[in-house]
Amino acid sequence: MAKKSLIQKEKKRQKLEQKYHLIRRSSKKKIRSPLSLSEKTKMQEKLQSLPRNSAPTRLHRRCFLTGRPRANYRDFGLSGHILREMVYACLLPGATRSSW
Known part of the structure; x- marks a missing residue:
């Protein structure tokens, strides 16, 4: 935070x-x-x-939830680790986890 x-x-x-x-x-x-x-x-x-x-x-663009100034994705307005947590929890429609 x-x-x-x-x-x-x-x-x-x-x-x-x-x-x-x-x-x-x-x-x-x-x-x-x-x-x-x-x-x-x-x-x-x-x-x-x-x-x-x-x-x-x-x-400066900041994360919508945490206010983190780095590693923000413009499409979602979230930082990388928050975006990943939300994708794993299936809270972002259309975003899928990568698995290989």
Whole structure:
């Protein structure tokens, strides 16, 4: 189980990313369009004035049940060992155990 504080910090980052998503996207679009150099620097300053944690690259996928930050499967939102336990318990429809 991950520390509660890290899980809460990740949730806070997700909220910030959703809050500033449109502002960040529009300012990036304006920077890419042909503008004068002064307008481009103003848009870059506006982009830099946004909180760091509102950037989507700072988000990290975590396990839905345990909060584990590593070995996550995107399809299920679970970490590897939890996914394996759930497959063995037949709790995930469509997932089969490998046996050879």
